[in-house]
Amino acid sequence: MTEDLTRMLGDPDPDIREGIAFPTMATWIDEGVYDDLLVGLGDGMCHGLDVGLGAREGDTVFRRSFSALILTECIDRTTVAGLGGPDVVMRWGDRVMSWLSREQDLRGFVPGKGWAHAVAHGADALGALARSPYLGRLELTVVLDVIADRLLAGTDAFLVCGEDDRLAFATMHLLRRDILGLDVLEPWVARLAAGARTRGSATVNPFRVAGNVQGYLRSLHLQLALSPAGPTGHPAVRSDLLLVLMEQLRATNPAYFAPRRAH
Structure with a gap:
């Protein structure tokens, strides 16, 4: 059955892929059915x-994307159990970070075939890695770099299906570990902000x-500002990182935050 379900993860029919294969495997992983395997x-x-x-197109993206989603469940299970x-x-x-950096099919929703969502599912896997106690300062820094590399890479189309929110949510899991300080986060935000300025072409x-x-x-700023505190409170860098994000958002959107002219 696992072989069949694995094949069904790549089925272009969303009723098979999202209605049967993914929820069945995810439930079995969560309930410990696969613990020995x-x-x-x-x-x-x-x-x-x-x-x-x-x-860049075709149906193979479903297999890749939903494999990442099942791998997210596997990583979380290692943490819990x-x-x-x-x-x-x-x-x-x-493997996840190498794949996400190289993925070329960035379609979110495919009409008639449902969610491809490779970037969003990759973000979920990064979030699971960020939650894992096995990742320390070096590994979490690499996760940040992968997020930046993915966002700064040129695309054929915009990411318009919530991928930015999912990447920000993964980042929140990383921040809640309270391992990386502003010495890492501030230059990382600056690197992203350098790519947030439009250049004429x-x-x-x-x-x-x-x-x-x-x-x-913007999504990271919003989640950092509005997300409720976790069991151990807000991330230790929350206040300082909010100021860093606000500064860079102002700097990259000068037309909206310029001082008003006197008449």
Whole structure:
């Protein structure tokens, strides 16, 4: 049945992929059905990330994207049940981050076939990695770099299906670990902000980078400001990081925040 369900993760029919395969496997993982086989299952999902990688359209994106979503469940299960160990989670993390950086099919919703959502599902996997106790300062810094690399890469179309919110949500999980300080976060925000400034071009729409980055920075600011405190409170850097984000959002949107002229 697992072989069948794995194949069904890549089915272009959303009733099969999203209605049967994903919820069944996710439930079984959450309930511990796969605990003795979890490492093999996660490794299999890593192989699914390579199916058709490099294609900008077609149906192979479903297999890659939903493999990432199942891998998210596998990573979370290792955290909850203490399974796998650091080497396994690091191996899965390397594969997820490599795939997300190289994914070319960035369609969110495919009419007639449902959600592709590779970037959003990749963000979910990054969030699971950020929650894992096996990731320390170095690994969490790499997660931030992958988020920035993905957002700063030129795209054929805008990310308009909530991908910026999902990436920001993954970042919130990372911030709640209270491992990375402003010494890492402030230059990282500055790097993103450098890509949030539009530059004129007669051939390439500059918002295909700047718009995606702006959406992410705004979403991160909003989530950091409005999200309720977790069990241990707000992230320790919350107040300082909010100021950094506000400063960069003002700087990258000068037309909206320039002083009013006296008449």
